[in-house]
Each structure stands twice: as structure tokens, then as C-alpha cells.
Amino acid sequence: MSKILFINSVCNSSTGTICKNLYKVAKEAGHECCIAYGRGNTPEGYNTIRIGNKLDFYLHVLKARIFDASGFGSKHATKEFIKRIEEFKPDIIHLHNIHGYYVNIEILFKYLKDHPEIKKIWTLHDCWAFTGHCAYYTYAKCDKWQICCNVKCPNKWEYPKTLFSNIESNFNKKKEVFSGIENMILITPSKWLKSEVEKSYLKNYQVEVINNGVDTNVFKPTSSDIKKQYNIENKRVILGVASVWDKRKGLDTFIELSKQLNSEYQIVLIGLNKKQIKILPKNIIGISRTENIQELVKWYSVAEVFFNPTLEDNYPTVNLEAIACGTPVITFDIGGSPESAKIYGRVINLFDDLFSILKKRERYNYGFFYISIEEKYNEYINLYSRKEKI
Structure with missing residues (x-):
């Protein structure tokens, strides 16, 4: 050895x-x-x-x-x-x-x-x-x-x-x-x-x-009442997670998306700093960065989709975490981000594509073995x- x-x-x-x-x-x-x-x-x-x-x-x-x-x-x-x-x-x-x-x-x-x-x-x-x-x-x-x-x-x-x-x-x-x-x-x-x-x-x-x-013993479909904690039980969650949110990670894209969503949907962004949370539109829930893995797992599991509008990236781990929790990943055709989404989600270019995917209400039973x-x-x-x- x-x-x-x-x-x-x-x-x-x-x-x-x-x-x-x-x-x-x-x-x-x-x-x-x-x-x-x-x-x-x-x-x-x-x-x-x-x-x-x-x-x-x-x-x-x-x-x-x-x-x-x-x-x-x-x-x-x-x-x-x-x-x-x-x-x-x-x-x-x-x-x-x-x-x-x-x-x-x-x-x-x-x-x-x-x-x-x-x-x-x-x-x-x-x-x-x-x-x-x-x-x-x-x-x-x-x-x-x-x-x-x-x-x-x-x-x-x-x-x-x-x-x-x-x-x-x-x-x-x-x-x-x-x-x-x-x-x-x-x-x-x-x-x-x-x-x-x-x-x-x-x-x-x-x-x-x-x-x-990713550790599929940790990241896996998990039932929770986390939506109830935020009083959004009847909302369809579009989730975004990043360790640092900036233009490159697609924060501006989420803000633009929030202007086009009706009351059926709720954007939740995790990893924002206090200043970013203060200036968010009212229809976006901002959560600061957390080391609580189980909290992340709960959000991944209840989300309708995980949207990763990154404008440059290698092979985002957050995509894999969402996939392991049974949630489809939606991302742009940029860098290495599409490589997981092409198998376990969708690669898009426009919001219209995102909306058509949301209408299908698809959930996936993924082969976790391949991302473990x-x-x-x-x-x-x-x-x-x-x-x-x-």
C-alpha cells in the first residue's frame, strides 16, 4: 500500500x-x-x-x-x-x-x-x-x-x-x-x-x-416539512445553490426569471450573503450559506427542479447533489455543467425551455450508482x- x-x-x-x-x-x-x-x-x-x-x-x-x-x-x-x-x-x-x-x-x-x-x-x-x-x-x-x-x-x-x-x-x-x-x-x-x-x-x-x-448515502430523496417552515407548502420550488453567488453563477438570471414567474412557483437560493439577501425581489427566498448538509438534502428533495444557470463552470457538484436527491437539473450548454444534466435533466438556452419542462412535472428515478x-x-x-x- x-x-x-x-x-x-x-x-x-x-x-x-x-x-x-x-x-x-x-x-x-x-x-x-x-x-x-x-x-x-x-x-x-x-x-x-x-x-x-x-x-x-x-x-x-x-x-x-x-x-x-x-x-x-x-x-x-x-x-x-x-x-x-x-x-x-x-x-x-x-x-x-x-x-x-x-x-x-x-x-x-x-x-x-x-x-x-x-x-x-x-x-x-x-x-x-x-x-x-x-x-x-x-x-x-x-x-x-x-x-x-x-x-x-x-x-x-x-x-x-x-x-x-x-x-x-x-x-x-x-x-x-x-x-x-x-x-x-x-x-x-x-x-x-x-x-x-x-x-x-x-x-x-x-x-x-x-x-x-457524491455520497449517495447522504444525498438521497428525503421527505421533510421544510416548505412548511417557510410557508410555501403549495408552491413549486425552483432551487439554486452556490458557495458564492455572482454574475458568473447566474444570480442575475434568477432575478430576471423571478419577473416571469407566476404565484405557482417559488425560487429558493442557498449560499447568498447578507447584502444579497436584503436586495432580493420579494418572490425569491434567500438563504445564507450553510454547513448543514441535511438542510441542503431537504431542499434538493422538495424542489421541482434544480436550476443551475452558471455561465462558466467545470463539473458542478451541486448538480450531482440534486440528481442524487431525485431532482432534475436544468442548466445552460456552457462548460462542463451540461455533462451531468444531459443524462439526469435538461440542457436549455431560453426560459421558454425551462417553463415547458416545469409543465411536465417530471421526477426521476436515477441510477445513483453512476454518480456515487x-x-x-x-x-x-x-x-x-x-x-x-x-
Whole structure:
């Protein structure tokens, strides 16, 4: 059996939950595991390494916000982390999100290059690894990353926000840092992202698709009186869930949709901040972000449809959570979001399509096996168990 080190920006939220689920599955298969992370709470019951501290994080944020140096701060924290890696002596390093102001990519990837005997698996959850700045570019309709990002970047004011642009230099540095690493395979959760990677400077690596999965012992059709709690027993719920609601996630689309709905329907949005909740139209119920999984399950289960009007995304876990609760997913034909909805819902372009689907009042009995973490993460277990170099 192998010693596996997972590296991710956080241990919570979508990518953090993926890491924890992989940890559990790998541990059950007999592997020794550890999660290294940059910020947030330390989960109980897991072997973890915190990379740096709050001061390191804020200094990295400051450097990134002023000099467009996301991924190039945290030098001392990363050097100390390398010492911890050498103490753990992993056979496999499974990278996830390495952006997020917590690790220095030049120091970390030099270590990876210097240790070809370590198997490296890098799961890309967005596009940051092959751009000079942004994590997504679909909404901006930009393809400069296929050749070289430059100062005319349409996303320079998006995450990671910065005062002075250093986009072309970042692109060239990242290309050098991330290229030529022996014994490494790239994993994408969606076919869409795989096709994007194959157009980028990472195209020389082997790229495989392993979809995200969800715990179908938790996310499953569940009866509840949650509609009664909100006095909407007779309403048909259109549900939206996001960890951060912004234009990219489709908040504006929901507000526009609310103007076209009659009193038969009720929009419920989960994950909004207090300011967003205050300015919502009266016919939208806004709920702040919750760590209460059972509350989410109840909402997924009572919803008529789960509407995900994302304008750029990889392979949204929220789609899978809704599907596991028996609720059809409606989404736009953008990024990797349609890949689950095409099987377990509908892909639409206009509100008219959404209304025609609502009229059918369809519910689905899905094959949960195909979206369960056991099914999907066994593909990772097979990767971990390969004896040969990648």
C-alpha cells in the first residue's frame, strides 16, 4: 500500500470535500493518507498538515492583489511544508487546487521535478493552471491562453484581483514551472476541461477524465416539512445553490426569471450573503450559506427542479447533489455543467425551455450508482495502485 499526500487550498467546500472523500476511500483501501491545506478549519479525524498560518496567507494575498503574484508568495511557508513532505515520505502526491494564496508554486514544483520516483496526480478543478491570471475565461470569451496571455486580458479585474497586471510574465512562468514533470498525470472532472487542457501548454501530459461523485448515502430523496417552515407548502420550488453567488453563477438570471414567474412557483437560493439577501425581489427566498448538509438534502428533495444557470463552470457538484436527491437539473450548454444534466435533466438556452419542462412535472428515478463516490473514486484507487510510472 502507498502513502498518499493530498494538497488543496481548503479542507471544506466543494474541493475540500472531494479531498476528504478521497482520503476516506483511499484509507479504506489500505493506504496511509494525509491532507495538506492552506486555510480554513482543520477537520476532525483526518491526518493533516496546515501550510503556513494566517499571516502567511494575508501576506500572499497582499502580494497577489498588488503585484498580480498569485502562486508566487508563501516562500517561507512552502519551504517549511517541503520539510513536512520529507517527513511523511509520500509515494503519491495528489494535487488539487494549488491557487488560493497558500503555497509557492515555484518551490513546490521544483520539489516535484526533483523527485521523479513520486507519482503525481493533479486534479484540475478549474483553468488557473494554464492561464496567466484567471480561473475561468468562458464568460469573457477569451482564448488568448492557447498561445499566450497578455496585458489585454479581459479578466484582469476578476479573481485573483490585482492592482498591477503581470499576466504575460505569469503565463510564461507557470508554463515553465508546470512543464516537464516526470511521472505525472492530469485528471479533469469533465470532458470539457479535458478538451481545454489539450489546447494548452499542458497538452503533453496524459489527461484522463474522472467525474466527481457524491455520497449517495447522504444525498438521497428525503421527505421533510421544510416548505412548511417557510410557508410555501403549495408552491413549486425552483432551487439554486452556490458557495458564492455572482454574475458568473447566474444570480442575475434568477432575478430576471423571478419577473416571469407566476404565484405557482417559488425560487429558493442557498449560499447568498447578507447584502444579497436584503436586495432580493420579494418572490425569491434567500438563504445564507450553510454547513448543514441535511438542510441542503431537504431542499434538493422538495424542489421541482434544480436550476443551475452558471455561465462558466467545470463539473458542478451541486448538480450531482440534486440528481442524487431525485431532482432534475436544468442548466445552460456552457462548460462542463451540461455533462451531468444531459443524462439526469435538461440542457436549455431560453426560459421558454425551462417553463415547458416545469409543465411536465417530471421526477426521476436515477441510477445513483453512476454518480456515487464509491464508483467514481474507485477510478482514483486504481490510479493509486498502479505500480508502473505514469
